[in-house]
Amino acid sequence: MATVTMEKLTKVYPNGQKVVHGLDLSIREGEFVVLVGPSGCGKTTTLRMVAGLEEISDGTLMIGDRVVNDLTARDRDIAMVFQNYALYPHMTVAQNIGFALTLRKKPKEEIAKSVANAAEVLGLFEQLEKKPGQLSGGQRQRVAMGRAIVRDPSVFLMDEPLSNLDANLRVKMRAEVSRVQRQLGVATLYVTHDQVEAMTMGDRVAVMHAGDLQQCADPQTVYSKPANLFVASFIGSPSMNIFEAGVAEDGTYFTLGGQRIEFDVNSNPNLARFRGKKVAVGFRPEHLNIASTSDAANCLKVEVDLVEALGSELLVYFRFNAKAIKVAGAVAEDEEVVDIEFGSSKGAGQGVGVARIAPNYNFHQGEKIELALNTQKILFFDIATGDAI
Ligand SMILES: Nc1ncnc2c1ncn2[C@@H]1O[C@H](COP(=O)(O)OP(=O)(O)OP(=O)(O)O)[C@@H](O)[C@H]1O
Numbered sequence: 001m002a003t004v005t006m007e008k009l010t011k012v013y014p015n016g017q018k019v020v021h022g023l024d025l026s027i028r029e030g031e032f033v034v035l036v037g038p039s040g041c042g043k044t045t046t047l048r049m050v051a052g053l054e055e056i057s058d059g060t061l062m063i064g065d066r067v068v069n070d071l072t073a074r075d076r077d078i079a080m081v082f083q084n085y086a087l088y089p090h091m092t093v094a095q096n097i098g099f100a101l102t103l104r105k106k107p108k109e110e111i112a113k114s115v116a117n118a119a120e121v122l123g124l125f126e127q128l129e130k131k132p133g134q135l136s137g138g139q140r141q142r143v144a145m146g147r148a149i150v151r152d153p154s155v156f157l158m159d160e161p162l163s164n165l166d167a168n169l170r171v172k173m174r175a176e177v178s179r180v181q182r183q184l185g186v187a188t189l190y191v192t193h194d195q196v197e198a199m200t201m202g203d204r205v206a207v208m209h210a211g212d213l214q215q216c217a218d219p220q221t222v223y224s225k226p227a228n229l230f231v232a233s234f235i236g237s238p239s240m241n242i243f244e245a246g247v248a249e250d251g252t253y254f255t256l257g258g259q260r261i262e263f264d265v266n267s268n269p270n271l272a273r274f275r276g277k278k279v280a281v282g283f284r285p286e287h288l289n290i291a292s293t294s295d296a297a298n299c300l301k302v303e304v305d306l307v308e309a310l311g312s313e314l315l316v317y318f319r320f321n322a323k324a325i326k327v328a329g330a331v332a333e334d335e336e337v338v339d340i341e342f343g344s345s346k347g348a349g350q351g352v353g354v355a356r357i358a359p360n361y362n363f364h365q366g367e368k369i370e371l372a373l374n375t376q377k378i379l380f381f382d383i384a385t386g387d388a389i
């Protein structure tokens, strides 16, 4: 059992590229921390610095209360599970799992016992005598985890271990990895670019972007109180609706694409200094609903663009005359992205949003509808800095 503490952890590659900028992040005893962010943001680099596979350019790394910057990978008592886990095809599952112990010349009985323990935790008992070629993708991934488990490390590091699995299996294995981690109670740093994986697996989620930690908190906090526009856009699927809005001078409403939404600015003390100014407002798809007349004060008139019927709900994509703000790198690749430069009017896309509503409605493209906004859930962001207000 151990903790991991990164203080101002920095990586500059020999070619001068600075990819991790003074990361402060800690993992408590037994905690499952997921490091998530878009491709290229520095996740693997961070993990490799913790593992001792990549030199730390600056900052301090502690395991327990020991500074380990200069310890070799072997001496850090860490086990890693990668995306590309190569199992030895000619060895049985038991031999694959026990391989690290065999290398260390541990006694046979001890190896057998450790392998049996790992197999028990992973539900691999029946497979121990099989060769990797006879296993399913999920079973192979379990064997790879087994190899990490038998080493009885004080820290687990996992780099996208599920990304080679098909979608269904990935969902099953998420739960499996979480269960195993909880059972073993070993501090774990898990890297993924998949925000759903991050939200479902982590005790805490650390969101990284372009080498900087954006926010680290429990999944619910990251979802409902994102620290800035990047986190707001990156976490959640479909992404949060974010538009430019104007806060009224008198503090009783804001305007969104020329439409007036009643809102008491005093309900958020930090918003007072934005009276008469432009801000970004964000609201999740589930915070919109079909309006009844009583909703007039918080109603948005929009035009239906596309409806996705998902059985349990409808995703209603709509447009209206407001400037949408999309943060580059934070939304799904197939979404239209406008590069945002905070502080400039660049980054304003078309006013396209999405509502998640009950399936008992029938809409057609081009239909004009009114959506009621749950004003208690609205988030405000400073357009100049991107920070939550
Ligand atoms: N050995 C290296 N030398 C120079 N630059 C590197 C090296 N390894 C990685 N980089 C760069 O560092 C940045 C971060 O890479 P890293 O692999 O840490 O990203 P990542 O967040 O793990 O991305 P992905 O989700 O695609 O795995 C990238 O711009 C990458 O090109």
Ligand SMILES: [Mg+2]
Binding pocket: 043, 044, 045
């Ligand atoms: Mg990576």
